[in-house]
Amino acid sequence: MSTFKIEGGFKLKGEVYAQGAKNEALQILCAVLLTPEKIVLSNIPDIIDINKLIELLGKLGVKIEKLGPNKMSFQADELDLDYLISDDFKTDGKALRGSIMMVGPLLARFGKGYIPKPGGDKIGRRRLDTHFDGFIKLGATFRYNREEYFYGVEAEKLVGADMLLDEASVTGTANILMASVLAEGVTTIYNAACEPYIQQLCKMLNSMGAKIQGVGSNLLTIEGVTALKGCEHTMLPDMIEIGSWIGLAAMTQSEITIKNVGWEHLGVIPNTFRRLGITLEKRGDDIYIPAHTDGYEIQNFIDGSILTIADAPWPGLTPDLLSVILVVATQARGEVLIHQKMFESRLFFVDKLIDMGAKIILCDPHRAVIIGHDFKSQLKATKMSSPDIRAGISLLIAALSAKGVSEIQNIEQIDRGYEAIDDRLRALGAHIERIEE
Numbered sequence: 001m002s003t004f005k006i007e008g009g010f011k012l013k014g015e016v017y018a019q020g021a022k023n024e025a026l027q028i029l030c031a032v033l034l035t036p037e038k039i040v041l042s043n044i045p046d047i048i049d050i051n052k053l054i055e056l057l058g059k060l061g062v063k064i065e066k067l068g069p070n071k072m073s074f075q076a077d078e079l080d081l082d083y084l085i086s087d088d089f090k091t092d093g094k095a096l097r098g099s100i101m102m103v104g105p106l107l108a109r110f111g112k113g114y115i116p117k118p119g120g121d122k123i124g125r126r127r128l129d130t131h132f133d134g135f136i137k138l139g140a141t142f143r144y145n146r147e148e149y150f151y152g153v154e155a156e157k158l159v160g161a162d163m164l165l166d167e168a169s170v171t172g173t174a175n176i177l178m179a180s181v182l183a184e185g186v187t188t189i190y191n192a193a194c195e196p197y198i199q200q201l202c203k204m205l206n207s208m209g210a211k212i213q214g215v216g217s218n219l220l221t222i223e224g225v226t227a228l229k230g231c232e233h234t235m236l237p238d239m240i241e242i243g244s245w246i247g248l249a250a251m252t253q254s255e256i257t258i259k260n261v262g263w264e265h266l267g268v269i270p271n272t273f274r275r276l277g278i279t280l281e282k283r284g285d286d287i288y289i290p291a292h293t294d295g296y297e298i299q300n301f302i303d304g305s306i307l308t309i310a311d312a313p314w315p316g317l318t319p320d321l322l323s324v325i326l327v328v329a330t331q332a333r334g335e336v337l338i339h340q341k342m343f344e345s346r347l348f349f350v351d352k353l354i355d356m357g358a359k360i361i362l363c364d365p366h367r368a369v370i371i372g373h374d375f376k377s378q379l380k381a382t383k384m385s386s387p388d389i390r391a392g393i394s395l396l397i398a399a400l401s402a403k404g405v406s407e408i409q410n411i412e413q414i415d416r417g418y419e420a421i422d423d424r425l426r427a428l429g430a431h432i433e434r435i436e437e
């Protein structure tokens with residue numbers, strides 16, 4: 001377990017580029033299994049979760065070539081499907097959640113897909129019913145080995161079907177979509193997740209020869225084809241990382257420009273930060289955040305009642321940014337209720353912030369009220385450990401704004417999703433050191 005040592009309280013300044021999107025890359029990398037032809041991918045983030053998935057694909061026999069920084073080719077023409085029932089796979093496969101999306105493509109192309117129950121973040125229950133209900137609708141048989149926590153689906157052939165998902169699951173939609181592109185006949189997926197990364201997956205699949213309509217909506221219509229071909233695809237900038245940089249700039253009162261953010265794909269994210277009183281300027285495709293030397297003031301609702309910021313399926317606010325928003329609110333002028341509707345255990349990290357001096361009331365596992373300090377009192381440095389990726393970056397932001405030297409242990413959680421975060425922070429003037437153990 002490595003540690004970050006952070007001396008907080010310094011203002012940062014400069015430009016940053018967001019990495020390619022982790023959650024898009026996880027879907028896109030699984031889609032390479034749909035064709036024996038070569039796929040070239042650009043803007044692949046160099047982070048633990050993605051590197052683990054690439055390693056998994058390699059063990060499955062995918063030929064992988066590095067073509068340049070963040071650019072690679074993948075060819076799934078000679079796979080070793082026995083790997084899927086090996087003990088190695090039972091360990092490797094559960095190392096990250098995104099590996100679940102290998103099941104849909106494998107089922108579609110080879111008639112079988114297996115996966116151990118994914119491990120990962122301590123953020124609450126994360127069921128997979130939507131995924132498997134979808135595969136069953138397409139004609140697959142399903143089994144779950146409770147002793148080994150191992151899921152399996154098999155089918156002689158998949159046949160298109162109409163389905164109404166029980167919830168707009170992001171990875172569930174991606175998985176079912178990747179199975180249905182090679183099914184016989186027409187599939188409709190209603191209550192589909194429709195966030196930009198699903199749209200990107202649809203765009204890639206269509207350029208491979210799939211026939212998907214309704215892209216960007218919650219009703220996808222897929223006309224099955226018999227085979228898919230190779231393609232080239234570039235990942236969007238990571239919107240969660242962009243939100244994290246915005247939060248970091250505001251909380252450390254730093255002047256930062258985030259380059260090439262892909263504004264049209266950010267949905268409600270910029271306006272959500274604006275509701276906290278943070279100034280964001282659209283400069284071409286960049287976000288400019290001035291140094292908030294006079295702080296930032298949370299807006300109330302029109303009737304004067306306290307603002308609530310809550311997550312919702314796209315185009316609502318992603319739950320992955322609520323931890324960052326919460327930490328930023330601890331230094332705002334005013335109060336806000338953070339309502340994390342999707343995950344049950346994602347707010348417990350606020351105990352660390354309370355230890356640091358933040359004014360937070362955790363009402364229940366889903367809701368926390370934050371009363372901002374308006375920079376009249378700095379957070380105190382402390383030692384902490386990161387329970388999940390987004391709590392990790394939020395604690396890092398808190399430490400960068402705090403007085404004194406903080407330590408964050410278990411930083412692998414942050415490295416899961418943020419590429420060379422310490423190098424990039426140092427380039428902006430942060431005092432941060434990585435202590436490898």
Ligand SMILES: CC(=O)N[C@H]1[C@@H](OP(=O)(O)OP(=O)(O)OC[C@H]2O[C@@H](n3ccc(=O)[nH]c3=O)[C@H](O)[C@@H]2O)O[C@H](CO)[C@@H](O)[C@@H]1O
Pocket residue numbers: 023024026097098125126127167168169170171172313318319320341342343
């Ligand atoms: C690899 C990847 O892409 N991970 C993302 C993906 O996870 P993932 O696809 O696993 O998340 P899901 O969309 O399946 O569900 C997330 C949580 O929200 C709940 N839920 C979902 C849909 C809904 O309409 N109502 C509802 O309550 C689910 O029960 C679950 O607790 O989407 C999540 C929700 O944006 C993000 O936090 C994850 O970072």
Ligand SMILES: C=C(OP(=O)(O)O)C(=O)O
Pocket residue numbers: 023097098120121320389390417
């Ligand atoms: C929860 C997250 O990721 P995953 O679904 O991969 O665990 C996240 O990116 O915040």
